[in-house]
Every structure is written in structure tokens, then in C-alpha cells.
Amino acid sequence: MATTGTGSAQLTAVPPQPRSPAPAAPPPTATLIGSVQRAMRLLESVAGHHHGAPAKQLARETGLALPTTYHLLRTLVHEGYLRRDKGLFFLGEAAERLSSSGAEQKRRSTVADTLARWRDAIGAPVYYAVYREGEIDVVCVSDAPAHPAVEEWADFRETGHAHAIGQCLLSQLDEEARRDHLDRHPVRSVTPYTVRDAHGLLRRLERTRRMDPVTERQEYALGTVCAAVPLTVGGTAASVAISLPAHQADRLVPAAQRLQAEMGRLVGSLALSISI
Structure with a gap:
């Protein structure tokens, strides 16, 4: 509402008030216990x-x-x-658990770095798997947008008969252990190219020379070929594998040979990490 008067209003400027100083930052050790x-x-x-x-x-x-x-x-x-x-x-045990956990993380990092080096050198995704307690365990996979890994559309543990990783691991077992595995995970068709029965698979495994790469072509996934190189340390069966698109099938054997050569130079890093 407007007001009237006979004199001009005198406005007095209010001087700026000094700001309170900002609180001092706590010393770096103030929050330490x-x-x-x-x-x-x-x-x-x-x-x-x-x-x-x-x-x-x-x-x-x-x-x-x-x-x-x-x-x-x-x-x-x-x-x-x-x-x-x-x-x-x-x-005590609690401190030792911390120590072992740190060592395990370091081993995993070593494996991941090694696989990434091989992936870039070969131009294909690289997989590291071990066979322990009667099961196939894919421990680590190193891929890239230009070299994607195979999608696990059927459980790797149950389809060892169909992929190169599983066949490579099974080839390192004795006959009794192989039959035990196949009793628990029977052979079944995963693609039209999958081995038909346990008898055929066992014959194939018997013909596999111990340290030779194992290859499969579209037996696990249509459009994909794979190769796996055996790695045995002590009593543990392990494998390093690669996969390629089927249209690059002619690269599979040379790439597997390159992988085997790379493994020969750096196998110590994986041997120390095989228990992860």
C-alpha cells in the first residue's frame, strides 16, 4: 500500500557486515583413529x-x-x-585369512593381466578354466568389444563334452574320472555338430595326445569355433582356450599354436595361480 508525506524519505546505507571467517580445515590426521x-x-x-x-x-x-x-x-x-x-x-586365523585373501586377489590379477596380453597378441577372446572337485570351472575370461567371448547359453559345467575347454580338461583325466564326469553330466546334443554319445566322445579323448591343442567347430555354439591348450600343474587339470567366429575357422589352428607358444613363455604366472 502506498503512503503520502510532505518530506522526502532519508535512506541510510547500511555498511556491509564483515563475514565470519570460514572454519579452519581440520588437520589431515584429525579423522584418524x-x-x-x-x-x-x-x-x-x-x-x-x-x-x-x-x-x-x-x-x-x-x-x-x-x-x-x-x-x-x-x-x-x-x-x-x-x-x-x-x-x-x-x-591368528583372522589375520591369516586377510593375508590369503590378498594373495588370492593378486593371483587373480596376474591371471587377468596375462589373459589380456594373450588376447591382444592373438586377436581373440581367451578363457582360463580348471577342473576341480569333479566340475569344470571357467575361472577367468578376457574379451574385448572387437573380440567378444562366446555367450554361455548352455551351462559350461554340464556341456563339457561339447566345447573345447571341457574336452581338453576331460582329456587330462584318467578313464575312471572321465566316466564319472559323464555319468553326472551325460552327453547330449547341443548343436547339430555335437558328438552324439559318450562312446564317441571317449574314443575321441583317447586319441588326443596329452599336450596337443583340442579343437571343436560349432559343437557348443553355432557360428563359433574353439581351441583349448592343456595346462597341467601337479594333479590339477587346467586349460587356456580361444574362440573365433566360424568364418575365421582357418585362423583357429595357427592361433592355437600362437597361444601355446605364448603360454610356454609365461606359464609360470598361471602355474602359481592355478589354485584360485
Whole structure:
């Protein structure tokens, strides 16, 4: 609503108010939990003593007060990260699980890097599989948009008779283990090119020389050919395989030979990782 008056309104400028200073950023260590840091130092110290160490020695090595050391050691023993035996402290099962998990991740990374190197060198997707506890286990697959992997449209474990990976793994087993596998996973037609029966498959496997690549052409997936190279470390059967489109079938044997040569140079990295 408008107002009337005889004089002009005098407006007084309000001086700008100074802003409150921004709160200072916390120091980098403000969010760290000291007790966790101290516990980690104790774990590292214990890990350096394969024959165990007493609390007083651990306190000296970590620079912790002895009462604090005892308190943290008791907590770590209670949680399973340490164990105490005759006054000495050792790494416990929980710490060992962490260590084994880290080692497993490193092995998986080694396998993935190796397969990627072979994929790029050969120009085909690469598969790594092992046979353990009576089953085919495809551990790792390395493919790329230009070299896509075969789609697992039928369970690899149940169709080992149809693909090169499975045939390669089965060829490394003894006769009893092969028959046991086929009793649990009977031969069946996956494509019109699949081996017809267990008798035919067993004859094929018997003719396969132990370290020769195994090839199959459209037995698992129409439009795809595959080759697998055997890899045996100790008592574990393993295989590295490649797949190609059927129109590149003439590349299959040379590519398998290239894969076998690459494996000969880097087989140690896979041998160390075969238990993953």
C-alpha cells in the first residue's frame, strides 16, 4: 500500500557486515583413529616374528606404553587377529585369512593381466578354466568389444563334452574320472555338430595326445569355433582356450599354436595361480 508525506524519505546505507571467517580445515590426521593405528602397528610387529614375540618386546618395537600394548593385544586375541601361546604372540586365523585373501586377489590379477596380453597378441577372446572337485570351472575370461567371448547359453559345467575347454580338461583325466564326469553330466546334443554319445566322445579323448591343442567347430555354439591348450600343474587339470567366429575357422589352428607358444613363455604366472 502506498503512503503520502510532505518530506522526502532519508535512506541510510547500511555498511556491509564483515563475514565470519570460514572454519579452519581440520588437520589431515584429525579423522584418524589412534587406537586403530596402534593396533595396526602391533599386527605388523607380530608379523615380523615368525616364532612369536612377548608383549614387552612388541611395546618397545612399536613405541607404545606397556599398559596400552597389553590392552590392544588382548583385544586382538579376542577378535582372532592374534593368538597367544606361552606368553608369545602370533598372527591368528583372522589375520591369516586377510593375508590369503590378498594373495588370492593378486593371483587373480596376474591371471587377468596375462589373459589380456594373450588376447591382444592373438586377436581373440581367451578363457582360463580348471577342473576341480569333479566340475569344470571357467575361472577367468578376457574379451574385448572387437573380440567378444562366446555367450554361455548352455551351462559350461554340464556341456563339457561339447566345447573345447571341457574336452581338453576331460582329456587330462584318467578313464575312471572321465566316466564319472559323464555319468553326472551325460552327453547330449547341443548343436547339430555335437558328438552324439559318450562312446564317441571317449574314443575321441583317447586319441588326443596329452599336450596337443583340442579343437571343436560349432559343437557348443553355432557360428563359433574353439581351441583349448592343456595346462597341467601337479594333479590339477587346467586349460587356456580361444574362440573365433566360424568364418575365421582357418585362423583357429595357427592361433592355437600362437597361444601355446605364448603360454610356454609365461606359464609360470598361471602355474602359481592355478589354485584360485
